[in-house]
Amino acid sequence: IFFFSNLFVEVGGQELEPPAFLPELLNTPERILNNATLFNGVFQNVESVALFFDCLGSHFTWLQSIFTNFPALLNFVNKMKCVTGFCPRDFEDYGCSCRFEMEGLPVDEADECCFQHRKCYEEALEMECTWDPSKISADVSCSTKNLTCESGDPCEQFLCTCDKDAIECFVNAQINSSLNGLDVSSCPSPVTETTRKRELTTRHVEELGHQGTDEIQAVTASMEEGLQ
Secondary structure (H helix, E strand, O other): OHHHHOOOOEEOOEEOOOOOOHHHHHOOOHHHHOOOOEOOOOEOOHHHHHHHHHHHOOOOEHHHHHOOOHHHHHHHHHHHHHHHOOOHHHHOOEOOOOEOOOOOOOOOHHHHHHHHHHHHHHHHHHOOOOOOHHHOOOOOOOOOOOOOOOOOOHHHHHHHHHHHHHHHHHHOOOOOHHHEOOOHHHOOOOOOHHHHHHHHHHHHHHHOOOOOHHHHHHHHHHHHHOOO
16 A cells, blocks of 8 residues: 555656545555455456556656546556566656657657657547547456457557557567666757758758859748748
């Protein structure tokens, strides 16, 4: 029980809010907890709840930024741990993309997995696709490691594939401990469309270096208009 009182701490301005059930859980005699079912039977005892939140970690990661309901988060964290052996806590303040807020382009393979997972859910959001909590598996055991996506619903299929690809990515990734707590000033800036156009403008101006000043200024002005 003491575990929960220290689990939710403020780190880097992001505070992980305790689940609504925790105050009641903390004041419930353990003899009752051991005979209770939590989350409609998903967790059979307080130890299994503690194990899940220990795996989830005390910091926000990219998962809290993409999942909009607890069942979806629970399902992914369980599959991630069962298949890869990793927990979200392993990626707290990791790299540039595994954080709660993406600070820049990924800096290694694991960070790339977070980056692609985040981008996949951004695409799903544009498609107005979200998980239906009532259709998400509540199995938190490692009895099944099935990552097959065979839903007839286009949105469910898309979201399932996002999670499947992310987990398979982590299977082949290694954690670089030096990237935990990486200074975000080291993160490569995302290449935006405006940045790309400005780079092209600079390149064209350099190529025109042998031509007259008036012609260079005319070309530069024309290309700068395209950035507006």
